[in-house]
Amino acid sequence: MDTYENEREQMVTHQIASKGVRDERVLAAMRKVPRHRFVPMDARPYAYVDSPVRIGRGQTISQPFIVALMTELLDVQTEHRVLDVGTGSGYQAAILGELAAEVFSIERHPELAETAEEILSELGYENVQVVVGDGTRGYAPAAPFDRIIVAAAAPSVPQALLDQLASAGRLVIPVGPRYSQRLEVWDRQEARFKRSTNIPVVFVPLIGEEGWED
Ligand code: SAM
Numbered sequence: 613m614d615t616y617e618n619e620r621e622q623m624v625t626h627q628i629a630s631k632g633v634r635d636e637r638v639l640a641a642m643r644k645v646p647r648h649r650f651v652p653m654d655a656r657p658y659a660y661v662d663s664p665v666r667i668g669r670g671q672t673i674s675q676p677f678i679v680a681l682m683t684e685l686l687d688v689q690t691e692h693r694v695l696d697v698g699t700g701s702g703y704q705a706a707i708l709g710e711l712a713a714e715v716f717s718i719e720r721h722p723e724l725a726e727t728a729e730e731i732l733s734e735l736g737y738e739n740v741q742v743v744v745g746d747g748t749r750g751y752a753p754a755a756p757f758d759r760i761i762v763a764a765a766a767p768s769v770p771q772a773l774l775d776q777l778a779s780a781g782r783l784v785i786p787v788g789p790r791y792s793q794r795l796e797v798w799d800r801q802e803a804r805f806k807r808s809t810n811i812p813v814v815f816v817p818l819i820g821e822e823g824w825e826d
Pocket of ligand 1: 671672673674700702721724745747748764817819821
């Protein structure tokens with residue numbers, strides 16, 4: 613029980629369930645994870661509003677609805693090993709930590725990774741590991757992954773992420789030009805990939821070898 617529990621309930625009811633996210637496991641995780649712990653102190657009053665919130669280094673924690681929608685699209689099962697590209701605040705990693713067996717979360721800014729790791733460990737997410745690196749190249753030491761989620765916009769889907777998907781794996785990623793993208797869902801069956809597109813979105817750029825230039 614914390615003082616933000618009511619705000620979380622309002623967030624789930626009015627920003628997430630009302631916009632069509634139905635997966636009860638996702639809604640339960642969004643009710644449970646203390647989102648305010650992942651934003652800087654001075655931004656806490658805005659932790660549960662219906663928009664992204666700045667977290668430093670020019671980065672943001674995504675809007676609650678987008679986190680919920682992407683998590684629902686990812687269809688995470690309890691036995692899954694998940695790669696989360698773009699740790700940022702660590703909030704999405706915590707949501708995944710509620711749903712999956714093991715989560716590897718990769719962030720290119722060491723300071724953000726360090727802060728996220730501290731909060732995740734304070735909150736007891738022992739199944740979440742934060743690493744520093746270029747997530748456009750995936751995370752080979754722990755591959756393959758049942759699920760991969762990317763929280764930054766790619767000009768095209770990084771081949772390394774497709775390569776590191778397990779068979780029957782799924783990747784959710786925003787793809788498109790710098791200021792307007794679409795969420796794409798990639799399903800792998802053995803060596804075949806099927807792509808479907810979802811809603812338009814705007815994400816910060818995925819910067820790296822198979823992404824945008826810095
Ligand atoms: N999922 C995060 C959360 O819950 O707070 C929000 C992610 S924020 C919208 C996007 C993050 O992707 C930023 O922290 C940014 O530094 C990171 N990023 C961008 N390019 C990256 C790359 N190639 N590898 C890893 N992280 C990257």
